[in-house]
Amino acid sequence: MHLVYPAVLSALLFCTGLYGVLARRNAILVLMSVELMLNAVNLNLVAFDVWLSKTATETLHSGQALTLFTIAIAAAEIGIGLAIVLAVYRDRGTSDIDRLRDSAEGPGDDPGPGDAAAAQDTEKAEATT
Secondary structure, three states: OOOHHHHHHHHHHHHHHHHHHHHOOEHHHHHHHHHHHHHHHHHHHHHHHHHHHOOOOOOOOHHHHHHHHHHHHHHHHHHHHHHHHHHHHHHHOOOEHHHOOOHHHOOOOOOOHHHHHHHHHHHHHHHHO
8 A cells, every 4th residue: 555545644634623623613623623633643653654664674663652652642632621621611601712711801800909000000190191
C-alpha cells in the first residue's frame, strides 16, 4: 500500500476536526473535533512507522509507541474536559462556548477591591472638571 492513501485520509480527518473546532459552539462537539484531530495524527504516526520500517532492518516501531502515548493523553484530555464541561453545564445551564464567561465578568457581581479604587479615581476626576 502506498503512503499517499493514509496521508490523504489523515489530512481529511484533520481538516474535518479543525473545521469542527473553529465552527462549533457546543463544547462537547469541540472536544469531539479535537479527538478527530488527534486520531489523524495517530494515523500519520502509524503509517510513517510502517513505511520507515520497510527500509530499516532493525525497527524500533517508535511511531506506534508514540501513538500509544497519544491515545493515553487523548483519553485523559477527554475525561477531564468532559468533567469540566458537565460541571459548567450544571452551574450555568448551557454548554455554548460563546455564552460562557468567567464568573468575575458577570453583570451582577459585587465589585472587588480594585474596582472600588477605580471608582474613587473616576469620582476625583469628575470632581476636578
